[in-house]
Each structure stands twice: as C-alpha cells, then as structure tokens.
Amino acid sequence: MRTPIHRRTSAALRPAVLRTPGGLSMRVAPRTAAVVAALTVAALAVSVLLAGTGDYPMGPSAVLRTLAGQGTAAEEFIVLDLRLPRLLVALLTGVALGLAGAVFQAVSRNPLGSPDIIGFTEGTAAGALVAIVVLNGSSAVVAAGAVGGGVLTGLAVYLLAWRRGVHGYRLVLVGIGAAAMLGGVRHYLLTRADLVDAARAVLWMTGSLDGRDWSHVWPLLITCAVLVPVVLGRGRPLRMLEMGDDAARALGVAAERTRMVVMGAAVLLTAAATSAAGPIAFVALTAPQLARRLTRAAGPNLLPAAVMGALLMVAADLVAQQAFGDRRLPVGVLTGVLGGGYLLWLLWTERRAGRV
Numbered sequence: 001m002r003t004p005i006h007r008r009t010s011a012a013l014r015p016a017v018l019r020t021p022g023g024l025s026m027r028v029a030p031r032t033a034a035v036v037a038a039l040t041v042a043a044l045a046v047s048v049l050l051a052g053t054g055d056y057p058m059g060p061s062a063v064l065r066t067l068a069g070q071g072t073a074a075e076e077f078i079v080l081d082l083r084l085p086r087l088l089v090a091l092l093t094g095v096a097l098g099l100a101g102a103v104f105q106a107v108s109r110n111p112l113g114s115p116d117i118i119g120f121t122e123g124t125a126a127g128a129l130v131a132i133v134v135l136n137g138s139s140a141v142v143a144a145g146a147v148g149g150g151v152l153t154g155l156a157v158y159l160l161a162w163r164r165g166v167h168g169y170r171l172v173l174v175g176i177g178a179a180a181m182l183g184g185v186r187h188y189l190l191t192r193a194d195l196v197d198a199a200r201a202v203l204w205m206t207g208s209l210d211g212r213d214w215s216h217v218w219p220l221l222i223t224c225a226v227l228v229p230v231v232l233g234r235g236r237p238l239r240m241l242e243m244g245d246d247a248a249r250a251l252g253v254a255a256e257r258t259r260m261v262v263m264g265a266a267v268l269l270t271a272a273a274t275s276a277a278g279p280i281a282f283v284a285l286t287a288p289q290l291a292r293r294l295t296r297a298a299g300p301n302l303l304p305a306a307v308m309g310a311l312l313m314v315a316a317d318l319v320a321q322q323a324f325g326d327r328r329l330p331v332g333v334l335t336g337v338l339g340g341g342y343l344l345w346l347l348w349t350e351r352r353a354g355r356v
Helices: 006-011 030-051 060-067 075-108 120-132 138-163 168-192 195-206 214-232 235-241 244-249 254-275 283-295 304-321 330-352
Strands: 017-021 027-028
Touching: 027 120, 030 060, 030 075, 030 283, 060 075, 075 214, 075 235, 075 254, 075 304, 120 138, 120 168, 120 195, 120 254, 138 168, 138 254, 168 195, 168 235, 214 254, 214 304, 235 254, 235 304, 235 330, 283 304, 283 330, 304 330
Parallel strands: none
Antiparallel strands: 017 027
C-alpha cells in the first residue's frame, strides 16, 4: 500500500533529530537548513563580487585567487588591506543586526520590535555624538561612546517597560518614546557643534562602510564570537517565551532570566555594530521578517535572521557602489530608503490583519 503524497511530503519536511557520539541531540528542520545554506552561499557570492568592486575592478576568479594567496602584490594590497576589512565589517554588522532584530521581535512578540524602532539605535547615535561634539574624541572614543549610549538606553527602556514582567507592546511604546527623546538630544548636539565636528557627526550618522580597516573588524568580530553563541544557545527558551511567560514557566523556562540575557546580548550586538558602521537603518527590522517568510517556521529563526542580515548588508553595499555610477551612496542611505518602504508595507499588512 502506497503512502499518500501529502503524507510523504509532510514527513520529509518534519524536523529531523541529529545525535552526536557524545549523546547530544538537536532538531533540524530541513527547510530551515536549506534556507540557511542558500543564504550563506548567496552572501559569500555577493561578497566576492563586492571585493572586486572599486576603482580597480577585479573579476571573481582574481578575487578568489588573491584570497587563496596566489595574487600579485598589488592585488593582495587592494583585496586584503583595503577591501577585505570593509567586507568583513559589512558581514559582521549584518549578522549582529539581524540576530538582534530577531531577539527583540521575539521578546516583544511584535514585528515592529527592532532596535531601529524602540530606541537602541538612537541611543548609540546619541552616545557617539557626545563623544564627537562634547569630548572631541578619536575613533576609539566614538566607538566607546556608541556602545555606552546603546547599553544605557537598553537598560533605561527595560526598566521603564518593567511592571511585573516586560510586555511586548509596552516595550515597543517605551522604546518609541525613548527614540523620540534621544532624537531631540541628537539634534541639540548638532546645533552646538562647530562646522568640523558637525560634518564628522553627520557623516557618521549616515551609516557608511567607507574607510573601514582592521581596527574596526577586531572589536566587532570578538563581540560576535562571544555573543552570537550565547543568543543561539537560547533559541529554544526564546521560542517558549513567544507563547507567554506563564506557558514558558510551565515548560521549565526561567522567563525573566532568559529575557534579560538575550536582550542584554542583543543590545551589545546592536551597539557594537553601530559603533563599527554607524546607525544602519532597518536591517534589524527586515532581516528576521524575510528569514521567517523563507523558512515558514515558527519561533525566532535566529540563525536564518543572522545570515539574512549579512546578505542584506553586502547586497546593499554592492548596489550602493554600483547602481548610481560615480556617485556612490553610503550603505545606510540605501538601507534606509528600502527599509522605510518595507516598514510601510509591514504596517499596512498588520493593519489589514487588525493587529494595529
């Protein structure tokens, strides 16, 4: 007797359980694994194209040959010293923002819950402006100011949203209010800055990968190496939290501790990414949503969101350098325009569904 086609299909899409020799096991959804693999390949392919883009164009074969250590001295200088740091900052920034956006959307149980909307990006920008305008600091001081501003904003929003737990809509509303206040602080700092500092601040706030070198790569790489496994390791408790605190506690999840850990890691990832590349708009908002639509899986989809964020960053940087001829745009301008359109579409769909 033959198994019906729909039953065979559903069985093929059912999550598989992988077991290691040490006795550990994990569930892997075949569609999610395929989406992650496809996004990774696409991100690497776009990265090779991006590494060959510039005043000295190089084909993909020349880029791969140079990365393998078989290029000329000029090609190694261009690829390894000039373009590879920019590329790595783009990839790591995308991973950090995509993962942070997935965390905030899972915690708030709201598709609008991202660092762009609930004030954390504004907090990092305000901290960086204090370092530029008030302290007249170096690049390292600006990066430290951005991280400090993001952490303080995250702590303030969490405390203000707390009332016997953190409700999703309360977190979003408090974050929107914090973003409005910090936007006013940012504009005030710009009005009191001199011409040189104001120009430097505006350039930083645009969100750009220009001039990024290895000094920008290492802090971001270390932050991602430490915090990304922390967040990914709490994927199952975070999925339980999406059902509500009571249901999560009934399933043995320490709800508030899990929320504090993942939100703290997400705030630090956002601050580190912003300190390296400036406030890149809407990647944290769109990456988790696009990843979820591709995987069609429940839960926060942490790994797909991180890989999608990396793909969005390198693709946006490639388009910003190529689509407008000699007038190369900062990557933050392009992500802001495209992400703003996506936000309007998301609001329209949420309104049609009766959720806003």
